[in-house]
Amino acid sequence: MRTNDVILQTTTKVVFFIIFLFAIHIFFAGHYTPGGGFVGGLLTTGALVLLLLAFDLKTVQKALPFNFVIVIGIGLLLALGTAAGSILFNVPFFTHAFDDFTLPLFGETSLHTAMLFDAGVYLVVVGSAMTIIQSIGGDA
Amino acid sequence: MEFVLLIFLPIVAALFIPFLFKRMKRIHTGWFVLAVPLVLFLYYATYIPSTMDGGHAISELQWIPSLGISFVSYIDGLSLLFSLLITGIGSLVVLYSIFYLDKNKEKLGNFYVYLLLFMSAMLGVVQSDNVISLYLFWELTSISSFLLIGYWYTRDRSRFGALKSMMITVFGGLMMLGGFVLLGIMGDTYSIRELIASAPDFVGHDYFTLALVLLLLGAFTKSAQFPFYIWLPDAMEAPTPVSAYLHSATMVKAGLYLVARFTPIFAFSEVWVWLVTGIGLLTLFWGSLFAVKQTDLKAILAFSTVSQLGLIMSLLGAGAITFHSDDAVFKFAMFAAIFHLINHATFKGSLFMIAGIVDHETGTRDIRKLGGLMSIMPVSFSVAFIGSMSMAGLPPFNGFLSKEMFLQSMVAIRQFELFQFDTWGILFPVIAWIASVFTFVYSFYFVFRTFAGKRKEGQLPQEPHEAPVGMLVSPIILGVLVVGIFFIPNLVAKWLIKPAVAAIQPNLYSQPGDIDIHVAAWHGFKSVELWLTVGVIIVGALLFISLSKWQKVYGLQPAKFSLNALYDGMMSFSEKGMNRISRFYMTGLIRTYMIYIFAFISVAVLVILFTQDAFVVDMDSFAHIGVYSVINAVILLLAVCFVLLSKTRLAAIIALGAVGYSVALFFVIFKAPDLALTQLVIETVSVALFLLAFKHLPALKDHGETVKTKMTNGIVAIGVGITVTLVALSAHSQKLIPSIAQYYKDTVKTEAGGGNIVNVILVDYRGFDTLFEIAVLSIAGIGVLGMIKLRLGRKENSDENK
Amino acid sequence: MELLMAILIGVLFTAAVYLILSRSLLKVILGTGLLSHGAHLLILTMGGLGGSAPPVLDKEATNFADPLPQALILTAIVISFGVTAFMLVLAYRTYGEHKTDNMNLMRGNDEHD
Structure with a gap:
């Protein structure tokens, strides 16, 4: 997968961040408007795939030195931990809590434990999809 | 104390045996085992004074109360006698085995685990008052006997003998279970004592003789009665302590125990007297x-x-x-x-x-080589x-x-x-x-x-x-x-x-x-x-x-006409027959199995749809048809046709992507923005995935499929298609219960503090599904990684059988 | 609309089953892809296609689409991605190992019965 396309590479550098920011936005917006962990995760993966197509596998791995299998693990732990955390407060497994806060800068905001769970989903989706793509791409 | 638990003492002890065998190499494992039957023997011996006066003791442990199944330890004169035999002979046999089995050469861990397993099972058989748990223990004795006969599993004769004993005794056990169930139907209880109490009413019942014969089959196979005795000589491949214990002193007497225990129920029958006496003699x-x-x-x-x-x-x-x-x-x-x-x-x-x-x-058991050992081995x-x-x-x-x-x-x-x-x-x-x-x-x-x-x-x-x-x-x-x-x-x-x-x-x-x-x-x-x-x-x-003169007479019986030959013939016949039957429909081809599955689904669903009058189409509930939907449907159809007809793999992959995108458009049309977003991104990533794997993929070939196979595939495929269409229509047309959607709409703000119902369902209402789903996704990802990264030296060691 | 969709789903399933039954490994993969698309649309159609607004709380909207099938499908889409990827790799690794993609030749040998 060695390409030497200057236009693609230059565009990609900009577009990657746009897609990535959009993914983050969609992820956080998920609770109120369409979006969420799955879509956010997949969009992030899409951005990374674009990087992979424009540059080669080694370059991307150097720029983003994650082991995506570990990302899967962190995601699963986060999701399971959020779900199990409710046991500590003596409520059934998977009970979420939420409340409205007034934060400086953000103003009226509601914080939600479901968000943490969704973050777990996000990480697992990115981790799994990237594991699959990197493995296939790296298979000589 | 609940002495019913003592039945399980040997099994519990067996849990520790492998550790003792591994850790305490210097001491023969048998010494630890010896304590179990010895303690039990002494304990059961304390019941002698009570049973001498005709007393009995009962201890019960509920197992499945709703079905009337429990573990009951009922100790009366008969079960006490057997319990003492089991533990007493058991102690002596364990002691003997300590010297018989070499602690450095033999797998003592296995041996004593099996032996203790048997001890529990046998105690269970003789003490159970509940016929169902009696059956359970009965089969457990067969299984532990199987394991012990096959203890030297590298020998062909051991494996043969183990299998033979298992086949015959388990066959008998199943028959016996049938007898127990019939008894349970007649007496409306599984308790032996209660059955005995109502025994006089059973005479003349339709099931009485059948139950009797089935029960005797169990007893006769276990106690090696004619013609089922053939497994016992082959069971002699077991180590001698096992032969002394299971195959002479205890397990083979389980059948006698069963006959004795059920005598008060069946003795009223003429068949019982004739069969038990006659077969015995x-x-x-x-x-x-x-x-x-x-x-x-x-x-x-x-x-x-x-x-x-x-x-x-x-x-x-x-x-x-x-x-x-x-x-x-x-x-x-x-x-x-x-x-x-x-x-x-x-x-x-x-x-x-x-x-x-x-x-x-001496190294041999052949009596023709032995003789004159009196002076060497006087004791x-x-x-x-x-x-x-x-x-x-x-x-x-x-x-x-x-x-x-x-x-x-x-x-x-x-x-x-x-x-x-x-x-x-x-x-x-x-x-x-x-x-x-x-x-x-x-x-x-x-x-x-x-x-x-x-x-x-x-x-x-x-x-x-x-x-x-x-x-x-x-x-x-x-x-x-x-x-x-x-x-x-x-x-x-x-x-x-x-x-x-x-x-x-x-x-x-x-x-x-x-x-x-x-x-x-x-x-x-x-x-x-x-x-x-x-x-x-x-x-x-x-x-x-005059023995040497007439012993030759036995040689006259041709081997062809022995019971063993009958058994061997039956075994090989059933094996070959079963193989032939399974070869007939198990072709080893995935396509064949898929055809079975798909054909069965469509036939079963269609038959039920029409026989149960489940097929209803309610035209009024249909939404109106929009222009965009029609256009999109046409695009989708075209894309599907492309996938079907394309000659190159690149075209097929792109057509599949087109199908995905048009499905995404349908999601847009049907007001499902989350789905549309997800589908769009997934489709992009999937196409990228296919293209990444492109160089590894084979070219599209039809491998010489004939018109006939294509026709078959086509018919099955159309059948499935029609089935799914009809199911979709009737599922949509009749809602047996109202949708839960209204509940979500009412509570999403108050209970879950969210606005996007789909996302809230995913992370909150049905969070469990999502949790498992991401687990599956991780497994798929790691599976892919494994398939690609780990190629376990298959070049050198491709077939473990070689 | 539901009638049209039901027929469309039938076509998708027909094509998918036909491909799955073929001898070429790649066609089997394509078939499973089509099958999952068909299944997603099937769930959506069974739930009903009415509804004039997406299932997102809004001041004006009252006639939502049914959110439950959508949530189920969302899960299914992601799972089918994982499964398709798995099948794809399984297929090409099989092809790499056995040097054939003819399903008729891929069967256990009698020794391993």
Whole structure:
């Protein structure tokens, strides 16, 4: 997968961040408007795939030195931990809590434990999809 | 204390055995095991005073109360006697095995785990009051016996013998389960005590005889009665301690226990008396006849066990006569059965141990190579002599007493007048007498061909010498019992036999003290038994002296017509037949299986749709058709056609992507923004995935599919398509319960604090689904990684069978 | 609309089953892809296609589409992605190992029965 396309590479550098920011936005917006962990995760993966197509596998791995299998693990732990955390407060497994806060800068905001769970989903989706793509791409 | 839990003590102990075997290499694992049966024996012995007075003890552990299934430990005279046998002989056998099995060479961890498993199972069999848990333990004895016979699993004969015993005893066990279920239907309870209480009502019930026969099949297979005995000689491949324990003293007596336990229920039946007595006697005769043919020490003992089990079985059958006649002459049979059961355990146990010693010290069990060991192994010879003489029925050994009572009972049968016994009754003492003669012959054959005569130099694999002391302890204890019981039979009767007999014949005795049988060695010159015994000795001695002249007669029986050949034939026939049947439809091709699945789905669903009037189309509920949808549908159809018809893989992959995008458009049209977003991104990533894998993928070829296979595929495919269409329509048209959607709409803000219902369902309402889903996704990801990264040296080691 | 969709789903399933039954390994993969698309649309159609607004709380909207099928499908889409990727790799690794993509030749040999 060695390409030497200057236009693609230059565009990609900009577009990657746009897609990535959009993914983050969609992820956080998920609770109120369409979006969420799955879509956010997949969009992030899409951005990374674009990087992979424009540059080669080694370059991307150097720029983003994650082991995506570990990302899967962190995601699963986060999701399971959020779900199990409710046991500590003596409520059934998977009970979420939420409340409205007034934060400086953000103003009226509601914080939600479901968000943490969704973050777990996000990480697992990115981790799994990237594991699959990197493995296939790296298979000589 | 809930003593029902003690049944499980050996299994619990078995959990620790592998650790002890691994960690404590210096001490033979058997020493730890020995504690288990010893403690249990001492514990159960404390029940003797209570059962002597006709008392009993019950302890219950609920298992499946809704079905009336529980673990019940019911200790009365009969189950106590068996429990003592199991733990007592068990202790001696474990002690013997410590010296028999080398701690450095053998896999003792496995051996003792199996042995303890068996001990629990056997205790469960004899103590269970609930027939279902009795069945459970019964099969567990078969399984542990299977494992123990196959202990030296590298030997072909061991595996063959293990499988054979398993096939036959498990077959019998299943039949027995059928009998139990029928009993449960008749009596509306699974408790044996309650069944016995309502037994008189069963006579004449439609199921009564069927239940009886099924139950007897279980007992006969387990106790190696004719014609099922064939598994027992092959089971002799087990290590000798196992043969002594399972295949002579305890497990094979489970069938006798079963017959004894159910005597109060079935003894009212004519069939019961005939079958139990007749089969028992036939087995006695058959076993003794063929024991003389054998040349392997353990095979002789195996056939003698078969024959002795038949003897006890026939006595149990004769004992059932007391349910039909009040004549005092019939009362001896049941007493004799229990008495001989104890005696057999003592003398046969010691003989097996001696056979093991001979094998261990000389390296062979072939009686043709043995001889003249008397001077080298004097202790072993003495024990073997005591055991054999007891088996032959000579004084002053315990076998003499029970054998006398046996002959007495058989003679008494002539006086029974019901069920055509007045015509055929004379056969019983005649067969019993002939069998006793052969018993005499094989007993002498066993002991004198091994220990007396000239030594055959150079025929033995090892230089013979006397066994170590530890190995001799157990057979000596049993030998002492053989002699001891002869001198104190009435004490043994009071402690053990009478309580057991009273438990079997509640119609005759309300408590053990009522039994007015006194055992005596001398009945005076007028007693028939004495002269029968004298006859046995004279004829038997003559036959033994001339043995070498007539033993060849056995060679006349062609191997083709033996029961073993029948078994082998049945096994290979069923194996081949089953293979042929499964080859017929298991082609090994995924396509065939897929066709089965798809065809079955469409046929089953269509039949149900139309027979149950489930197919309803409600045109009014349909949404209106939009222009965009029609256009999109056309695009989708075109894309599908492209996937089907494309000749190159690149075109097919792109067409598949097109299908995905148009599905995403449908999601947009149908107001599902989350789905549309996800589908769009997924489709992009998927196409990228396909293109990444492109260079690895094979070209599109049809591999010479004929028109005929294409037609078949097409028909199945269209069938599935039509089915799905109809299901979609009728599922949409009839809503049996209102949608939960309204609940979500009402609560999403208040309960979950969210706005996007789909996302809230995913992370909150149905968070469990999502949790498992991401787990599946991770597994898929790691699976892909594994398939690509880990190529486990398959080049060198591609086939483990090579 | 539901009638049209039902027929469309039928076509998708027909095509998918036909491909799955073919001898070429790649066609089997394509078939499973089509099958999952068909299944997603099937769930959506069974739930009903009415509804004039997406299932997102809004001041004006009252006639939502049914959110439950959508949530189920969302899960299914992601799972089917994982499964398709798995099948794809399984297929090409099989092809690499056995040097054939003919399903008729891929069967256990008798020794391993």
